[in-house]
Amino acid sequence: MPWTVMPTFESYAQAREAFSWDLPDEFNPAVDFLRKHEDTSRTALRYETPDGGLETYSFDDLDDRSDRLAAALADFGVDAGDRVGVVVPQKPQNPITHLANWKLGAVSVPLTVLFGRDALQYRLADSEATAVVVDPDVRETVEEIRGECPALEHVIELGTTDAVSGEAHAFEDLLESYEPGIDVYDATPETPTAIMYTSGSTGPPKGVRHSHALWLGRAAAAYNYFDRGLEPGETTVWTPADWAWGAALGGTLFAAWHHGCTVVGWPRDGFDPEDAYDLMARHDVTKAFMPPTALRMLTAVDDPEAQYDLSLETFASAGEPLTSEVVDWVEETFADVAINEFYGQTELNLVVGNSSWYETRPGSMGKPLPGYEVRVLDPETREPLGRGEIGELAVTSDDRRVFFDEYWKLPEKTANKRTEDGWFLTGDLVERDDDGYLWFHSRTDDVILTSGYRVGPMEVEEAILHHSDAEQAGVVGVPDETRGEAIKAYVQPATDDYDPDTLREEIRDLVRDRLAEYEYPQHVAFVDELPTTTTGKIQRRSLRERE
Structure with missing residues (x-):
């Protein structure tokens, strides 16, 4: 299969049967993204500067x-x-x-x-x-x-x-x-x-x-969840997501350039839905990768098609489960705009998704993309489970190179990511229905999915403990209508002499400064004692059960 042009299939079934990675012997993404196109003088990037200027780059x-x-x-x-x-x-x-x-x-x-x-x-x-x-x-x-x-x-x-x-x-x-x-x-x-x-x-x-095979895997996935509409010179792509993240960098920016499309760059500190609509109208954005949190914020604007001259064809979304309410809103609000949720991991590329090849089922992650096979495994025995049973999602591919090579300097963790018969474990509990759709249930661990970001609770707990008035801390995710999950910290103060409001804000500021803006706890509760195991570890499950 030539990697200058993605293959076209008439149906999902044909794509699943006929697609093969067949990666090229030589591949440098810098050459692929920039030099293989027929007309390299075309605009690759339109960049709106923070002060409102516009720069274009071929x-x-x-x-x-x-x-x-x-x-x-x-x-x-x-x-x-x-x-x-x-x-x-x-x-x-x-x-x-x-x-x-x-x-x-x-x-x-x-x-x-x-x-x-x-x-x-x-x-x-x-x-x-x-x-x-x-x-x-x-x-x-x-x-x-x-x-x-x-x-x-x-x-x-x-x-x-x-x-x-x-x-x-x-x-x-x-x-x-x-x-x-x-x-x-x-x-x-x-x-x-x-x-x-x-x-x-x-x-x-x-x-x-x-x-480098990573970028070809992401480009193939984007071709699917953007409904096979990444046309050179015709398609303009934008995402509000930071280009540091895999789905934005590889699944949007570099996927678009692999296909010869134009990308819009627009650095902003926050997300304003009216500004986002205005940007998409100004640049005739046709394909947009929108994390679920951004989509939920877009719903606050009434009748956007009447207010803005939009050229939108497809919203793609990933990072956290997309609720059925958002899917229904897209269908009811826009005359002809698809909403395609997809799923992947930093380690395992983008492997499951929705597209116009088959009916979207609100709340479902979709079906395996061409080039991947999935199983639902018993978390304890690693034995395959039947349809309708909840287990850990495992993934494989006919070319292992589209997955990660290793956890850097962590050979044991690298080995533990894969079963003895070669299936890669995701740590996500899912259910597969009789028609092959996958449905997300939860993580097998304590990772928090908030606003499209994965947050490790241990990092946040350690940051909180840098405060001299924090004796112990336990961090969990709690349901949140906008973020999917919000971060909640249960803190055991080191002394009885503290002001709750002051300490709460100091803890939030401390986490922002040491980790990241999106990792600070939106909720901070003070407790006399935290539940622990016999070895002294915080029992996060017990904290979640309090909610």
Whole structure:
């Protein structure tokens, strides 16, 4: 199968039967995304600046700029296999850095500007990043933690020399100082491409190392959940989600460029539904990846088709279960807009989804996408369960390379992700009905799904305990109409002499500063004593049962 053009099938059944990964022998995503298109002078990115300006970049422009940055990184000593952090929001410098990395054979570490000092320090140190490209908003934080990241030699800040202080290199000046024309690294689908961090219920976040095959898996999935409508020169794609996250970076931005489509970049601190509609109208957005939280916020605007000149064809959504109310709202509000939920993991690509190939069943994750097989396993015995029984979702593919390679420096956890007969475990409890639709029930662990983010409760608990007035903390997810789940912290104070309102706000601010804006507890309850096991571990299940 040629990877310059995705195959077309007449039906889901035909696609399931005929699709094969058949990955190319040679593959560098920088070449695939930028150079294979018939007309590389077409617009690849339309970027609305925070002050309302508009910048446009063709595939040629991005190729030129990523060449220049690659030359600068090479001059700094960045080599194949080295890790380079990317802490940049929805700005052109974000993908330009990834593309430059891959032209050198370097490995990208996507990170969000929402991270606080502890979250950034851990990931940069754990990945042993030798260089990092940062937005001005996080420059001070990176400088603060730089001494705690032994491998970090170079910090590159967006802007020019007159706006960049200290020991950081100025991004724009580097592009001016170097020439395009770098020899692109001879890569294959097996070449390491990125380390993405995912939160678990125990221990610190795990680095998930992928190879270049990741991007082909994401592009194939997007072709399905965007209803096979990713047409070069005709389709415009946008998501409000941070480009640090897999579904936004690989399943939206780079999937669109694989297919030769235009992407809109629009960095914003928050999400305003009226602004979002206005943006989609201004840019004739046809395909939008919208996390469920964003979709729920869009419902607050009355009759959007009457108020805005929209060109929308498809909403795709993932990150948390999509409620039937949102699916019904899309069908009732828009004359001809599809809503397709899809499902995946940082480790296991995007493997289940809905599309116009078959009827959408509100509340269902959909069916396995072409190229994947699924099973529902007994969580204890790992034996397959029948239709209608609840068990752990397991996934396999006819090409293992579209899944992750390893948990970075964690061989035991890597081995535990897979069953003895080769099925990859998701940690999600699901049910498969008689027609093959999958229905999400819950996690097998304590991971919290909030506003499309996965939050490990242990990280939040540890951050809370940095407060001198917090003796113990237990963190769980609780139902929330907007976020899906909200974070609730049960805190055992270290003393009886405290003001609840003051301590509550101090705990929230502390978590925001140390971890991320989306990881702070929306609810904080103070208790005399927390339930623990005989070994002293917090019993989160007992806390959830209080709700």
